Amino acid sequence: MGQDRRLDVLRAIVEDYVHTREPVGSKALVERHSLGVSPATIRNDMAVLEESGLIHQPHTSAGRVPTDKGYRLFVDQISTLKPLSTAERRAIQHLLEGAVDLDDVVERTVRLLSHLTHQVAVVQYPSLRNSALRHIELVPLSERRLLIVIITDSGRVEQRAIEVETPLDPVVVAELRARINAGSIGRRVADIGTGLEDTTRKFAPEHRPLVASVIEVLSETLRMDAEDRIVMAGTANLARSDLDFPRTIGPVLEALEEQVVLLKLLHEMGEDDSVGVSIGEENRHEALSEASIVATAYGGGSGEGVARLGVLGPTRMDYASTMSSVRAVARYLSRILTG
Missing domain, CATH: 3.30.390.60 (Heat-inducible transcription repressor hrca homolog; domain 3)
Structure with missing residues (x-):
């Protein structure tokens, strides 16, 4: 029971921090969430979460913020992805179905994904060797x-x-x-x-x-390896999130310019149509140690994809909504390319 409650406290801390960008204290948790326990119990739960390395205190007398480990546990606890609204689904369908060729549909997809998630969107061109x-x-x-x-x-x-x-x-x-x-x-x-x-x-x-x-x-x-073409959109979104990169945003922008880096990261996240999330230090690239990537495959059938798409942004990300958007856009893109 205590473990379940602490997961609820962690979930509330993540959601509040993503929304406010401010460290979250026990008083704010009591006021904003119906956790069903006293403030003292919440403080004890926060102490346990901090001892477990799931949250940390950025500076004295401040609230707590999630660590990479905390974000990972939060993401792993997302059992179902919320569906997009009817308006969002119609907008995706209308925009992608209006494309006239492959270049057009890829350009539309990357702009759409950036708009939906407010992150940097990356779309890999369909792989030639994985296609039929x-x-x-x-x-x-x-x-x-x-x-x-x-x-x-x-x-x-x-x-x-x-x-x-x-x-x-x-x-x-x-x-x-x-x-x-x-x-x-x-x-x-x-x-x-x-x-x-x-x-x-x-x-x-x-x-x-x-x-x-x-x-x-x-x-x-x-025999050509045609998986070296990607398209990006929304780099300006990183500039608006510069406070989420405590060191500097420069290395992140430099990493984005290296397509080989992005392709390698996308490949490491799997080839099926599940939505993968790589958080902070999991990216195995120092410049992206303060960033997260949400990606999935698209195209093909039977759960296999011919290429990948995703978004990159700060670890302080609305993971549930971002994962839903990435999955929805990938599915619509797959239908258009194989329809």
Whole structure:
């Protein structure tokens, strides 16, 4: 019973500190929350929480603020995420469904996520190798120039143009297109390359140079590690939260400029569609030791994602609302890309 009550006290401290940015005292807890116990009991509970490293006193005669450990316990106790309001859901749906292409939908998503959470939003472009192939098109541009178009189920489009030595034969191009699509549609891009190896031998010798060139370019493109593109929005939100970074906000901004750092952190948070939270020192990057990241995967099916999105902000964050927003935006984005 005492443990449950102390969790309630910790939850109240986190919620008040997030809302007010002021250290929370026992008197404020009594006035703002119906904890059902005396002020003396609350003070005793706060002493136990402090001894456990869940809260600390920033300076003498002040109230208490949560530690990274306290935030972690608070986040772990969030059993269900509150749904967004009807207005918020309609706004997400309306904004994302108005996108005209993948670049547009990614830009809209990152701006929307930043607006909903008031944090820095990060959206990774859909991974090519984790996507499934929707269609491959071969388009003759001239007598000796061919455009190869790769379209995935995540909405990603890759284009490559090649020059050939002999004039293109429309019949051969059509047959090659059909054979490639027949063995590739619906398969994960990462698994397609090996299935193309025998394609060249199925054509007459005089057409094999063309086929080999197409297969080579196609295989090289499919082997690309296309997970190094991210888009950010809301960096100005950090400036408004500069008081939440006791040392300086500079290192955080520098870390944001290093896309490799952000991608590594997103990868470490898992590839399924659950919402992950990395708090303070858990980030394993000194510049982000006073920041938290909330992220999840999007796209794909069966709980797997083709890329990730999330937000970064100070550890003094409204975790419940932020987690709800991240999950909702990811789900809408997945529906649009796979619909």
